[in-house]
Amino acid sequence: MEVFQVTLSDMLLPALSFLVIIVVTWVTAYVLGAIVSRLMSRSTPLVAAQAKRLVWAFVWFVGLLLAVEQLGLHVELLLLIVGLMGAAVIVGNRDSLENISARYFTDLYVPIKVGDYVAVRGQTGRVIEMNPICTIILSADDQLISIPNTVFVKEAVVNATPQAWKELTIPIMVGGDVDLAELERSVLKSCNKIRIHLDQRFPPVLSVKSRTPQSAELTLTLMVKEPGRKEAISAEMNQRISAILESAKKKGQP
Amino acid sequence: MGGMKEEVDYRFTPGGVTRMVFPLLKRMKEAGILKGATWVSLNPGGPRHSVLDGIEFRNVLLDHESLAGYGKTKEAIWGTVHGLSEASSSGDMFWRDDFTDYAYYNRLSAETMRALDGEGDFDLFYVHDFQQLPVGYMLGTLKPKVFRWHIPFDRTTIPKLWIEPLSTYLNSYDVVIASSRRYLDSLKEFGFGGVARHVYPYVDPSDYSKPTAREAKALARGLGIADREKVAVVVARMDPIKGQDRAIRAMAKVRSQEPDLRLLLVGNGSFSSSSGGLKLSKGAAWRARLEQLAKDLGVQDRVTFAGHLSQRELDAAYVRSSFTVLPSVQEGFGLVVIEGWIHGRPSVVSTGAGVSELVQERANGLLFEPDDVDTLADQMARLASDEALARKMGARGRVTSRSCFVEEGVKQESDIMLGLV
Numbered sequence: 029m030e031v032f033q034v035t036l037s038d039m040l041l042p043a044l045s046f047l048v049i050i051v052v053t054w055v056t057a058y059v060l061g062a063i064v065s066r067l068m069s070r071s072t073p074l075v076a077a078q079a080k081r082l083v084w085a086f087v088w089f090v091g092l093l094l095a096v097e098q099l100g101l102h103v104e105l106l107l108l109i110v111g112l113m114g115a116a117v118i119v120g121n122r123d124s125l126e127n128i129s130a131r132y133f134t135d136l137y138v139p140i141k142v143g144d145y146v147a148v149r150g151q152t153g154r155v156i157e158m159n160p161i162c163t164i165i166l167s168a169d170d171q172l173i174s175i176p177n178t179v180f181v182k183e184a185v186v187n188a189t190p191q192a193w194k195e196l197t198i199p200i201m202v203g204g205d206v207d208l209a210e211l212e213r214s215v216l217k218s219c220n221k222i223r224i225h226l227d228q229r230f231p232p233v234l235s236v237k238s239r240t241p242q243s244a245e246l247t248l249t250l251m252v253k254e255p256g257r258k259e260a261i262s263a264e265m266n267q268r269i270s271a272i273l274e275s276a277k278k279k280g281q282p
Numbered sequence: 283m284g285g286m287k288e289e290v291d292y293r294f295t296p297g298g299v300t301r302m303v304f305p306l307l308k309r310m311k312e313a314g315i316l317k318g319a320t321w322v323s324l325n326p327g328g329p330r331h332s333v334l335d336g337i338e339f340r341n342v343l344l345d346h347e348s349l350a351g352y353g354k355t356k357e358a359i360w361g362t363v364h365g366l367s368e369a370s371s372s373g374d375m376f377w378r379d380d381f382t383d384y385a386y387y388n389r390l391s392a393e394t395m396r397a398l399d400g401e402g403d404f405d406l407f408y409v410h411d412f413q414q415l416p417v418g419y420m421l422g423t424l425k426p427k428v429f430r431w432h433i434p435f436d437r438t439t440i441p442k443l444w445i446e447p448l449s450t451y452l453n454s455y456d457v458v459i460a461s462s463r464r465y466l467d468s469l470k471e472f473g474f475g476g477v478a479r480h481v482y483p484y485v486d487p488s489d490y491s492k493p494t495a496r497e498a499k500a501l502a503r504g505l506g507i508a509d510r511e512k513v514a515v516v517v518a519r520m521d522p523i524k525g526q527d528r529a530i531r532a533m534a535k536v537r538s539q540e541p542d543l544r545l546l547l548v549g550n551g552s553f554s555s556s557s558g559g560l561k562l563s564k565g566a567a568w569r570a571r572l573e574q575l576a577k578d579l580g581v582q583d584r585v586t587f588a589g590h591l592s593q594r595e596l597d598a599a600y601v602r603s604s605f606t607v608l609p610s611v612q613e614g615f616g617l618v619v620i621e622g623w624i625h626g627r628p629s630v631v632s633t634g635a636g637v638s639e640l641v642q643e644r645a646n647g648l649l650f651e652p653d654d655v656d657t658l659a660d661q662m663a664r665l666a667s668d669e670a671l672a673r674k675m676g677a678r679g680r681v682t683s684r685s686c687f688v689e690e691g692v693k694q695e696s697d698i699m700l701g702l703v
Contacts, residue, residue, distance in 0.1 A: 209389035216382040223377050229446050231376035236422045 045098040053091025057084045069270045074199040074245075075136065076270065123176075127161045130177035134158070138180050140187050141197065147186040149179055194227055194251040196258055198265055202273065204242045211276065215248060218268045225261055227251040299410055299432055301617065305486035305688045306695060307337050315696050320402065322394050324352075324387065324413070340398065342390050344383075351383025357564075359412050364523045364612040365439045373441040385416060392420035399423070405703045409455070419454035426702035429455040432483070433614040434636070435465040437472040449473060457698055461615040462636030479698055482640070483615045484691030487683075490624050491597045498602035501595055505586050507544055507602070512666050514630075515603040517548045517596065517618040518610065520565040524549075525609035525632060526572050528655055532609075534579040535659035540666045545581075545607075547572070548588045548599055600625035605665040605672055610635045611652045619647070620686045623679030628672050630661040640686075646679035 061080045068076035093103050118125060135158075140146055144155050146165060151173050153165035162174040187193075202211065212234045219232040226232070230251035237245040250265065252258050303321075310316040318338070325341035326349060332339045344352060358372035358380075375381055391414060395407060406426045409417050411433065418427045429452070440448065449472075452458055457477045460466040466480035493501075499509065507513060514533075518524035526547055533545045551565025569587060576582040591599060600606070606622035606629040613635035620637070622629050623646065631638045634652040641647040648661040665672045684690070 208393055209386045212389050213382045213386040216385055217379055220377055220379060220382070228374065228377065228443055231381075231447050233447075233450065235419075239422075 042098045042100060046095045049091060049095040049098060053088060053095070056091070057087040060084075060087055065270070069267050071266055073266060073269050073273065074201045076266075077201045124161060127177040130181045131158065131160050134163075134177055134180045135199070138185060139192060139195065140180070140185060144187050144189040144192060147188060148175055149183060151175065152188075191227075191230075191251065193255055194230070194253075196250045196252055196262055196265075198248040198250070198262065198269065199237070200246040200248060200269055200273075202244050202246060204240055204244055206244055207276070208236070208244070208246075211246075211272065214272045214276075215269060218272065219248075219250065219265070221268075222261065222264065225253055225257050227253050301489075302483050302485060302688070302691065303410060304337070305489070306484075306691055308335055309486075309688055309692045310696060311336060313692065313696075315692075315700070318402070320398055320404075322391055322398070324391075340394055342387065342394055344387055344390075348383045348386055351380040352387045354380040355384035356413050360433065361523075362441065362444075363412070363433055363435065363439055365436070366523060373443045376443065376447050388414060388416040389420055392417045392422075395421060396423070399425070406699055408699070415448075415451045419451050421454075426457075426699075427455045428457045428459065428698065428702070430459045430461075431465065431469070431614075432461055434612045434634075435460055435468050435472070436612075437468045440472065445472075452476070456702055459695070459698065462639050464639065465614070465636060479694075481691060481694045481698075482636075482686050483617055483620075484686045484688045485617055485620055485624075486688040487624055489593065490621065491594055493594065493598040493601050495601070497594075498598045501598040502602045505546065505588055507546070507586060511542050511544045512540070513544050513546050513599075513603040514605055514607050514662055514666065515546045515548060515599055515622075515627075516607045516609060517599075517621070518608070519549045520551055520568045520572075522568055523611050523613075525611045525634075525652060526568075527575055528609040528611075528632075528652065528658060529607050530572060530576050530579065530581065530585055531655045532659040532662055533576075533581045533584055535656065536663050536666070537581060537584060539663050543584070543662070543666045545585045546588055546599060546603065547585065548591055548596065550590045596621075597625065600627055603627055604669070605629060605662075605676075607658075607662065608632055608635050608637070609652070609658065613637070617686070619679075620683045623676070623683035626673075626676040626680050628665060628675035628679050630658065630665065632658075640682055642678075642682075644675070646675055646682045648675075 060083050064080045064083050065076060068079055071079075093107070097103055134140070140155060140163075142155050142158055146152065146155055148165075151165060151167065153167040153171075153173060155163060156166045156172075157164040158177075160177075162176050163180060165173050165175065167173055200215075215234055216232055219226070233249045235247050235249070237247050239245070248265070248269070250261065252261055307316065307319045307321070311319065318336075320338040320340060322340045322342060324344065325339075326344060328339075328341040328343075330341055330343065332341075355375060355378070358375050362372050362375075395417070398404070404425065406428065407418070407421060407423070408428045408430070409415070410430045412431065415429070418429055421427065452469075452474050453476060455476060457479060458469060458474060460469055460478065460480045461483055463480050466478055469478050502509075502511075502513070514529075516524075516526055516529050518526065520526070529545055529547075533543070536543055550569070572585075573582070573587065576585040588599065600622055603622075604627070606618060606627050608616045608619050608629060608631045610616060610632050611634050613632070616631065616635035616637035619629045619631055619635075619641075629641070629647040631641045631647050631649055632652040633649055638649055641649055643649055648664065650657040650661055665675075
């Protein structure tokens with residue numbers, strides 16, 4: 029008959045390792061998040077925030093797996109199941125996922141928005157809805173035309189809206205309890221600093237795209253004077269907005 | 283707090299907006315059209331929250347620096363739409379740092395209204411005047427939004443750089459109400475794509491008392507006006523756009539014909555220039571210029587500056603007067619003409635004022651072009667010399683004033699609001 033003896037140190041050591049890994053994971057997630065924020069300060073604040081969130085999630089995923097392993101549990105099977113489920117979801121919803129990710133990139137990089145007059149794949153009309161799967165346009169003869177979002181990243185899209193080339197929209201993601209009035213004032217003042225590069229007929233406009241108690245998605249719309257400067261203006265404004273958000277955070281504002 | 287008394291516990295800021303909005307809300311509530319109303323406004327010295335006659339007041343407070351920037355922008359807009367030359371450099375107003383304070387105040391108001399909407403689930407937002415124009419856009423709600431534009435709207439005075447932002451803000455409202463037909467036409471010509479209406483501003487006749495002749499005499503004596511003198515009264519805040527200088531110049535021309543005519547100027551600074559408001563020094567500076575002008579023209583003994591009068595004193599001033607004068611260069615409407623009519627006094631009205639649409643020449647008043655001082659002088663002399671005519675025109679004016687009573691305003695504005703909810 030075998031006798032298993034479990035001493036106090038046998039129990040304490042894995043628990044201690046678990047705790048140490050959790051702490052290290054927390055520190056690593058924080059440090060890497062800050063590095064990503066710094067590296068992406070010239071990118072769109074929305075993209076920077078999402079990249080930071082992705083790094084954070086990855087670090088915690090790896091950290092938790094390592095921590096769980098310290099407790100003597102085998103994670104290989106868990107990983108295999110998660111992996112297979114992920115693959116199944118991706119294969120099963122390939123088209124939808126393609127459209128969803130296309131929607132994400134369209135939002136950021138394709139210069140169209142609801143209200144614009146566009147021509148794509150032989151269809152023309154006003155964009156009246158952009159949902160995760162398709163973009164709906166209303167044709168001149170009152171027909172609704174659904175165009176999969178992937179088309180917008182794979183094919184040429186003509187935006188025939190007057191002045192559309194001037195428009196620069198910068199998405200900004202903030203906490204739901206943000207001091208919007210103060211943020212807007214700082215952002216508008218910041219825009220004034222580069223006004224010589226902007227079309228004076230169209231002052232900057234900050235609008236609230238969506239809002240929940242937890243977060244608010246804002247859009248800053250600028251109209252540039254010269255198309256060649258659009259990218260530089262975008263980069264500079266992204267940097268300025270990141271600095272404003274950082275400064276607000278330091279002052280204790282969300 | 284329902285027992286608060288006007289002039290004792292609170293005072294309406296100068297100008298016609300509060301004078302007409304408060305009775306509107308009260309009447310609509312009494313008529314059961316409104317279940318409740320919450321009034322959000324800037325009140326630097328007021329409490330955050332108060333209740334008066336069942337209407338909730340939520341005051342937006344601003345720090346001194348923001349208040350200054352907001353005030354400058356407000357004045358720039360006001361001066362520009364009134365065609366003032368000193369405001370002509372404000373074309374780039376939307377790009378100035380002062381404008382960010384104006385935007386800040388509007389966003390604070392919109393956020394306050396949004397939060398209150400979360401609690402009260404309002405049916406409609408009713409935004410008054412150009413100081414709050416961006417609120418409709420900033421509210422970001424699909425609930426009905428009505429905007430009342432109280433000041434003149436002449437598209438020819440709008441700077442090119444303002445067209446786009448002004449269109450954006452105006453088009454965020456479902457209905458825009460202008461104060462007169464001419465401003466409504468201009469709004470449409472400007473390209474406002476929504477529903478536009480015109481509703482003449484209105485007053486609550488029960489707000490006006492009927493002082494006795496003795497009270498009127500006592501007020502006049504207190505102001506140094508002799509019993510034999512005839513009085514032409516100008517009721518307006520001290521501001522160049524109100525054209526008191528024209529009335530003084532006209533006095534100088536009338537003096538030889540009507541040596542017993544006295545010009546009584548009632549009013550002091552606006553909300554922007556008053557000590558309880560934004561404390562800009564415009565009002566005091568303009569009064570000093572007018573006093574100097576009267577001296578220069580040798581009519582200082584014919585012109586009396588009464589400053590601010592309480593409502594009762596103002597009523598007494600109307601009663602003591604022979605007629606009123608509205609010499610404004612530009613004026614959204616000109617409720618003081620209606621007030622004069624309520625007291626049976628005819629008026630000499632500048633065609634630059636919206637209320638001139640209601641003046642029927644020689645029937646209830648007399649008209650003059652704002653820069654035509656000679657005609658103003660002739661019209662003043664006509665009313666001063668012919669008491670019977672003045673009385674007859676005053677009586678006709680009293681009838682006309684009914685079209686600007688709050689009952690009419692409630693009817694028209696309720697129709698607009700009920701059509702949206």
